[in-house]
Amino acid sequence: MKMSEGVEWTAHACTLLAALPPGVGLPAAALAEFHYLAPAYMAKHMQALARAGVVESVRGAGGGYRLAKPASEITLWEIVEAIEGVEPTFRCTEIRAQGPCPGSDFRKPCEITSVFRKAETAWRAELKSVSLADIAAEVGRKATPARRAQLTQWLQEQLG
Amino acid sequence: MKMSEGVEWTAHACTLLAALPPGVGLPAAALAEFHYLAPAYMAKHMQALARAGVVESVRGAGGGYRLAKPASEITLWEIVEAIEGVEPTFRCTEIRAQGPCPGSDFRKPCEITSVFRKAETAWRAELKSVSLADIAAEVGRKATPARRAQLTQWLQEQLG
DNA sequence: GATATCGTACTCGGATATACATTGTCCGAGTGGTGACGG
DNA sequence: CCGTCACCACTCGGACAATGTATATCCGAGTACGATATC
Numbered sequence: 001m002k003m004s005e006g007v008e009w010t011a012h013a014c015t016l017l018a019a020l021p022p023g024v025g026l027p028a029a030a031l032a033e034f035h036y037l038a039p040a041y042m043a044k045h046m047q048a049l050a051r052a053g054v055v056e057s058v059r060g061a062g063g064g065y066r067l068a069k070p071a072s073e074i075t076l077w078e079i080v081e082a083i084e085g086v087e088p089t090f091r092c093t094e095i096r097a098q099g100p101c102p103g104s105d106f107r108k109p110c111e112i113t114s115v116f117r118k119a120e121t122a123w124r125a126e127l128k129s130v131s132l133a134d135i136a137a138e139v140g141r142k143a144t145p146a147r148r149a150q151l152t153q154w155l156q157e158q159l160g
Numbered sequence: 161m162k163m164s165e166g167v168e169w170t171a172h173a174c175t176l177l178a179a180l181p182p183g184v185g186l187p188a189a190a191l192a193e194f195h196y197l198a199p200a201y202m203a204k205h206m207q208a209l210a211r212a213g214v215v216e217s218v219r220g221a222g223g224g225y226r227l228a229k230p231a232s233e234i235t236l237w238e239i240v241e242a243i244e245g246v247e248p249t250f251r252c253t254e255i256r257a258q259g260p261c262p263g264s265d266f267r268k269p270c271e272i273t274s275v276f277r278k279a280e281t282a283w284r285a286e287l288k289s290v291s292l293a294d295i296a297a298e299v300g301r302k303a304t305p306a307r308r309a310q311l312t313q314w315l316q317e318q319l320g
Numbered sequence: 321g322a323t324a325t326c327g328t329a330c331t332c333g334g335a336t337a338t339a340c341a342t343t344g345t346c347c348g349a350g351t352g353g354t355g356a357c358g359g
Numbered sequence: 360c361c362g363t364c365a366c367c368a369c370t371c372g373g374a375c376a377a378t379g380t381a382t383a384t385c386c387g388a389g390t391a392c393g394a395t396a397t398c
Contacts, residue, residue: 003249035255060351095195119286126279220390
């Protein structure tokens with residue numbers, strides 16, 4: 001049970017977008033280059049985020065992706081949801097209903113499913129409690145002056 | 161990010177084993193038949209549980225699988241761990257270290273990884289808090305008399 | 321009749337195919353900017 | 360000199376291939392039970 005690496009890619013990409021002035025974006029190629037990632041595959045993942053309403057896409061020259069709402073209103077869970085989907089990790093196929101001694105009450109989920117549901121709820125709650133603004137702020141706080149300057153220069157090259 | 165269906169299969173199989181008298185087991189074929197599952201594939205999953213020390217295997221006629229320790233000491237997490245492995249779902253590949261503006265401090269995990277680590281810890285904690293004995297007790301409590309009789313008869317057929 | 325030995329049936333264990341999902345790439349659709357042309 | 364139009368470069372979007380993992384199966388290794396032959 002492993003998470004798609006697209007989650008890591010887009011989470012870092014969105015963190016970068018969160019550091020930009022409001023309304024300003026970057027093309028997928030630039031987001032990929034920032035971490036030396038495959039441009040085409042990064043573009044594919046960004047599409048998923050656009051469909052989910054996490055980012056907005058702007059076509060044409062000077063276009064790209066930008067956050068669809070304030071970074072403080074975007075949680076890590078939204079990104080996971082956009083890439084991985086909303087399906088629970090544990091999918092109960094009700095095997096208890098089959099076999100020579102089938103269970104009786106199918107209106108309620110089986111005990112095993114209940115535990116997994118509860119565990120996954122706790123997992124999601126943690127991811128929902130952290131916003132992109134939180135992450136961006138933490139990253140910015142730890143950055144050295146040299147890194148800040150490097151980032152500023154790179155952004156100027158990208159934004160023109 | 162979906163969990164292997166082997167987790168569901170083996171979790172239900174172990175719940176059945178937990179309902180048996182201590183020291184008594186069932187062959188993989190019987191565990192599969194109990195829920196109409198593919199016998200060969202069920203056997204493969206039970207092997208994983210045996211390697212992890214959750215169950216013991218007994219070869220030869222009259223052999224099979226039985227719990228390796230009391231059901232109260234086996235958690236759902238152990239079963240997940242045996243089937244899925246201990247690898248975290250979110251694997252940080254440190255992409256922040258690459259690209260034109262690499263991060264500075266690599267001794268500490270990045271902020272995004274930290275959040276996922278915390279979330280997964282919460283998830284595992286829930287699974288570790290429930291034992292097979294808890295599940296078996298709950299299943300037994302909800303069972304109707306008819307179902308109990310059906311189960312007893314089936315077990316007698318299997319155990320001789 | 322008791323005991324040792326062989327054979328047989330049963331079960332686990334790992335090696336081996338197959339199906340499906342994820343990963344990765346490409347080309348067409350759409351859009352804004354830019355330059356040329358005409359008024 | 361200004362406005363309009365057409366072209367072009369740029370970017371997203373979805374369709375299409377390659378790879379890896381999970382799924383599914385089979386055959387060999389090992390063990391207990393039972394039958395048989397011998398003492």
